[in-house]
Amino acid sequence: MKGLLIISVFIVIIILLSINFIGEIKKDAFKHIILDDRKDKGKMIKVLKERFFCDYKNYEDLEYEELEILSSDGFKLKGYYYNKYPDSNKVMIIHHGYTANHYVCIQFLDIFFEEGFNVLLVDMRSHGESEGEYITYGYKEQKDLDIWVNLIRNKIGEDGMIGLHGQSMGGATVLMYGGNYSEKIDFVIADCAYSNGKEILRYQFKQADVPFFPIYNMVNRQCKSKCGFDMNNISPIDCIKDNEIPVLFVHGTGDNVVPVTMSEEMFSVKIGNKNKLVIIPDAVHVGAYAKDKDTYVKAIREFISELGI
16 A cells, blocks of 8 residues: 555656646747747847858948838837839838848848849847737738738839748748738748748757657647747648749758758749749758858849849
């Protein structure tokens, strides 16, 4: 009898320790997935120079118009409009990735200026100077983007051309938007975008040696209750595959955050004959342009040229 009691107490202790352990993993996973520290202006400019070899000093004197919109759920979001060509009716809207802000996108200004585009850089919700606490992996961000597109459309008119460029979460956002609002834009450039919310977390959990079950289900419940979205419904590949909006997919083979296979799969299933896929050997996550600027720029120029823009 005494032995059974000891065994029972031991089992209860193991269960309680396991619950506490899993709870801590869930807490850490949610913070990493949703609430990682955002970079401020100073940190982003430092990263821009040291990692992406782009000096902000070369661009800080460029004139821009600071814009502000109100999201459907009441957050003030900031944008920065570089109207280099006042007579142009072509605009690129560029989205950064998770924990970054619009300063990282400055590295792409020259590419689109040289193609005659004006450029809108945005701070996505809960990043940079934009309000908000949580990210939603493109679910609410695509709705924010729709407000930006409408604002730009009012500036340039119905015959104007709007392209989207995004990296990582920004890439997933512009893909989802391109699939759901294709009639409002002309093309999409998706740099190292993930194809599916659940699958990118499966991949990252594996990289971090975190058990997918039950942590994913626990984190997703928090996403639904706290952030207002279901990770199971985040699927850029499903949004874009049956839409003929032209997409240029760019990815690096050295990406250990979002595997290159995700862009390859999206390209392989997407309909339309104007899509392109460019793979940059050894480029790390969001590092394709820094790794091989010539190939990156050439791919964009050829893509835009073939669209007749």
